[in-house]
Amino acid sequence: MFFPGRYGYRGTNFEQIYRCYPASSFNKPHLEAGDKVIMPQSALERLSSLHIQYPMLFELHNGAAQRISHCGVLEFVAEEGTIIMPCWMMQNMLLQEGDIVRVKSATLPKGTFVKLQPHTTDFLDISNPKAILEKTLRNFSCLTAGGTIMVAYNNKQYYIDIVEAKPASAVCIIETDCEVDFAPPLDYKEPEKPQRPVVPARKAISEDQDANVEDEPKFKPFTGSAKRLDGRSSEQAPEVASATVPARSAPTDSDKRENKRAAAPSGAAAPSGASHQELLHHQELA
Known part of the structure; x- marks a missing residue:
């Protein structure tokens, strides 16, 4: 034509x-x-x-x-x-x-840099995707930014976008050292962060109350300063109550007679045949 x-x-x-x-x-x-x-x-x-x-x-x-x-x-x-x-x-x-x-x-100028983006993440599951890509690109003459190439491997076709090329939008890749970078695949999803479990309102209020109770000071027995019943401080040394013992005078004769009478057995009888006066005299001598 x-x-x-x-x-x-x-x-x-x-x-x-x-x-x-x-x-x-x-x-x-x-x-x-x-x-x-x-x-x-x-x-x-x-x-x-x-x-x-x-x-x-x-x-x-x-x-x-x-x-x-x-x-x-x-x-x-x-x-x-x-x-x-x-x-x-x-x-x-x-x-x-x-x-x-x-x-x-x-x-076209010699390429120095290209950025590639696989369509699917399964391309990254290949045992050595970089080696497969290098082998495939040997059959290519040039790359165009905004275009798509196909990589065949193990009876499967993988499509890869040309995101960026330097020093021009279209470059020759024959007999040149070209740096290759990869962008995340089109179907790639960021791993979801673990979400905080949702606590029911009643349970949340109960947990807050428990937390407040734990924060309140608890009663501790037998703490604080001691108090005496008489109002004095417990740190003041107790005074020893001293009782005044009156000096005991020498026993008189009447005291001796009273002590003798108290020491005598109640059931002791006076000697037979003794008169009342003799008994008194006997007691006085004693």
Whole structure:
């Protein structure tokens, strides 16, 4: 398919319009592992005459959806007027089989930094995702910020967005040391913090009352200063009450007689035949 004028082979740059078809329609599944397309033989002839430098890089533009991406070229064996593209690339550009895509030669700077964001967290569950990604990117020629690439591993397809690229929005990654950073996957969720259990209002009031009770000073027996019943301080030494004992005088004769009488047995009888006077005299002598 030849389009003269703006989209033809005139000028110093290669620019052409093709109808795109997926690689699966031409039994070329190996295209799915990278970002390279298959173009017709006429494109190679035109590129050779323009002395386009290797690696050959192209800008793909879907005017209907305003989608732009970049790619390399693998072969020039497609039918005239057609271009064969990876299925994931057509999906990324919102292209259907037989849609028209504009292809233009491009010169891109060497990439120094790209930031990638997997669509799902299961990509991080791969035993060594970094090694798988490095191996996959060897089949890529360039990366475009805002686009999406596909990484195939273990019969599964993982889609990864190109969040950022430096030093330009589109960079070449052939034979260059490019730093790679990862953003959290699109479906990643922050782990929820453990929530504080909700305490019923009655229980909360009861707990507050218990706390207040615990804060109140408790009664402790036998504390404080002692008090005497007489009103004096317990720290004052008690005075010993002294009793005045009257001095005892020498016993008189009458005292002696009274003591003798008290000491005598009540049942003792006076000696027989003694007179009353003798008895008194006897007592006085005693």
